[in-house]
Amino acid sequence: xxxxxxxxPQHPALKEPISIRLTVEGEVIKDADLRLGYNHRGVEKxxxxxxxxxxxxxxxxxxxxxxxxxxxxxxxxAEKLLEIEPPRRGVYLRYLVSELERIHSHxxxxxxxxxxxxxxxxxxxxxxxREVVMDLLEMISGNRVxxxxxxxxxxxxxxxxxxxGKILEGLAVLKxxxxxxxxxxxxxxxxxxRLAGVGPLTKQQAMDYCAVGPMARASGxxxxxxxxxxxxxxxxxxxxVATADSCDVLGRTIVRIKELFESYKIxxxxxxxxxxxPIAVKAPRRAKPGEVVSRYEAPRGENIHYIVAxxxxxxxxxxxxxPTLANYPATIEILKHGFIADVPLIFAxxxxxxxxxxxxxxxxxxxxxxxxxxxxxxxRRMANDRARSLSLQRNVAWPL
Amino acid sequence: xxxEQKIEKLKTFVSPEAVAHPASHxxxxxxxxxGLVTLVERMKAELDNWYVITIxxxxxxxxxxxxxxxxxxxxxxxxxxxxPKADPRLPSICGPIPGAVxxxxxxxxxxxxxxxxxxxxxxxxxxxxWPAGNFPLRxxxxxxxxxxxxxGGEK
Numbered sequence: 001x002x003x004x005x006x007x008x009p010q011h012p013a014l015k016e017p018i019s020i021r022l023t024v025e026g027e028v029i030k031d032a033d034l035r036l037g038y039n040h041r042g043v044e045k046x047x048x049x050x051x052x053x054x055x056x057x058x059x060x061x062x063x064x065x066x067x068x069x070x071x072x073x074x075x076x077x078a079e080k081l082l083e084i085e086p087p088r089r090g091v092y093l094r095y096l097v098s099e100l101e102r103i104h105s106h107x108x109x110x111x112x113x114x115x116x117x118x119x120x121x122x123x124x125x126x127x128x129x130r131e132v133v134m135d136l137l138e139m140i141s142g143n144r145v146x147x148x149x150x151x152x153x154x155x156x157x158x159x160x161x162x163x164x165g166k167i168l169e170g171l172a173v174l175k176x177x178x179x180x181x182x183x184x185x186x187x188x189x190x191x192x193x194r195l196a197g198v199g200p201l202t203k204q205q206a207m208d209y210c211a212v213g214p215m216a217r218a219s220g221x222x223x224x225x226x227x228x229x230x231x232x233x234x235x236x237x238x239x240x241v242a243t244a245d246s247c248d249v250l251g252r253t254i255v256r257i258k259e260l261f262e263s264y265k266i267x268x269x270x271x272x273x274x275x276x277x278p279i280a281v282k283a284p285r286r287a288k289p290g291e292v293v294s295r296y297e298a299p300r301g302e303n304i305h306y307i308v309a310x311x312x313x314x315x316x317x318x319x320x321x322x323p324t325l326a327n328y329p330a331t332i333e334i335l336k337h338g339f340i341a342d343v344p345l346i347f348a349x350x351x352x353x354x355x356x357x358x359x360x361x362x363x364x365x366x367x368x369x370x371x372x373x374x375x376x377x378x379x380r381r382m383a384n385d386r387a388r389s390l391s392l393q394r395n396v397a398w399p400l
Numbered sequence: 401x402x403x404e405q406k407i408e409k410l411k412t413f414v415s416p417e418a419v420a421h422p423a424s425h426x427x428x429x430x431x432x433x434x435g436l437v438t439l440v441e442r443m444k445a446e447l448d449n450w451y452v453i454t455i456x457x458x459x460x461x462x463x464x465x466x467x468x469x470x471x472x473x474x475x476x477x478x479x480x481x482x483x484p485k486a487d488p489r490l491p492s493i494c495g496p497i498p499g500a501v502x503x504x505x506x507x508x509x510x511x512x513x514x515x516x517x518x519x520x521x522x523x524x525x526x527x528x529x530w531p532a533g534n535f536p537l538r539x540x541x542x543x544x545x546x547x548x549x550x551x552g553g554e555k
Contacts, residue, residue, distance in 0.1 A: 036524055036525060037524060037525035037526060037527065040525045040526075042536060042543075044510075044537060045536050045537060045543070080423075207451065208497065208498050208499060209498060209499040210451040210452050210453075210497065210499030210500070211499075212451075222473075223451075223471075223473075227473075228471070228472070228473045228474060228475070229425050229471070229474070229475045229476060293426055293469060293476055293478060295453075295471070295476065302453065302471070304453050304454055304469060306454075306456045306467065306469065308458060316458070317456070317458045317459075319454065319456035319457075321453065321454035321503075325502060326453070326454075326499070328502060329498065329499045329501060329502060330499070
């Protein structure tokens with residue numbers, strides 16, 4: 001006997017509308033299905049009616065967390081089509097915001113992961129520290145979420161010596177705090193035990209289902225646009241691609257913690273080497289007919305924009321692929337054969353509430369289809385037996 | 401594998417004039433729809449760390465241009481193919497690459513292109529009550545916003 005549990009699209013625990021249908025047998029998920037499109041806004045169609053400069057602000061509104069990623073990806077491509085070269089100071093400032101955004105996004109994710117694993121202290125620590133980087137972003141751009149720093153041919157705001165000092169101070173604070181996250185697993189073995197072995201995705205599966213970002217890197221694939229297909233800027237700074245081999249949620253956490261350090265390293269190099277000069281050049285209004293493929297490593301994985309110009313002041317076509325869409329096929333694979341209790345962790349950022357669907361005392365035996373009513377004491381005994389027989393990885397060492 | 405090595409390899413799969421190299425890290429290959437799946441299978445077997453990034457469709461007036469963007473450790477390869485608007489039909493590449501399923505479903509929704517042998521052909525993005533035959537990313541499709549009706553407002 002199989003049950004279908006629908007989660008979403010509108011659900012108190014979901015922050016964004018998505019519908020997940022889980023077919024369960026007991027508490028083991030046998031099949032998973034996603035339904036998308038509840039928040040489809042028609043950005044690609046709309047982009048064909050907006051001018052090049054208007055499209056930057058449209059792209060910025062594709063995502064509320066990595067807003068700079070889509071804008072940068074679009075601007076990178078549009079600048080090639082408009083045949084302009086942004087000045088070096090502008091490029092450095094653009095990618096400074098990129099890396100600060102990556103820091104804020106990873107701190108946010110770590111907090112959510114801590115919360116889902118039942119480690120709320122970690123959630124509060126990371127989200128408190130995230131305010132430091134949010135304040136830096138606000139000082140640089142004037143906004144906390146939609147920075148609007150990009151323009152065609154450079155950036156819109158410069159930083160001065162005082163602000164440069166403040167950013168370095170902020171980075172020092174964050175670095176010291178991240179050292180603590182680096183060690184947290186050693187002090188908190190329950191956290192490690194909760195994450196290890198959950199949501200396994202083998203290297204071969206990650207390849208077949210075309211996973212991107214930390215999901216692929218946690219399965220041992222060094223897939224990072226900043227190294228594989230970099231904008232010229234990333235050749236001028238030193239950093240490593242963070243990977244892990246454990247292929248589970250623990251690995252995905254490790255990759256993100258390591259990436260925090262790489263981002264601090266990049267930010268410090270930018271501020272040390274920041275060239276003098278103008279921050280932007282004037283861009284023409286029209287682009288010659290042509291096409292460009294622009295790729296960018298967003299905090300969640302690879303972004304791609306395919307832009308076609310037709311000689312007018314508007315793009316002929318703008319195709320946007322956000323990293324989360326690329327990770328859905330792999331997520332479905334992970335969910336199959338997982339446990340209901342692990343869904344929130346696997347879907348960490350989405351946060352669905354399973355307990356609401358799971359309150360029945362009348363049970364149907366998954367194999368015989370026979371219905372029987374159990375007393376709570378029996379249910380508790382069954383749950384405890386199950387917990388004992390689970391292959392929980394109790395002695396996993398924190399790999400950092 | 402750098403760009404030159406990849407181009408050499410691709411020239412053994414398709415005719416040499418079908419391979420273009422407009423910028424560093426960017427290779428474009430043109431292929432007929434019938435040769436698409438064979439090309440993808442060979443690319444998968446002989447290029448390393450290789451995956452599909454996305455599939456873009458472009459309305460070119462008389463035909464649709466479909467671009468398969470593939471990535472690897474040293475850049476991206478885009479496979480370009482054209483299908484006539486009168487009979488928009490494509491083979492699915494989900495055999496060699498199961499991860500392409502969402503992008504092919506998106507093509508079906510947005511351009512009304514029938515993708516053959518798709519493992520999961522359900523509509524993906526459009527609502528259940530979306531009128532049949534409306535494909536938003538076709539150039540001749542225009543959105544007319546229905547007049548707003550305020551209950552109790554002016555007739």
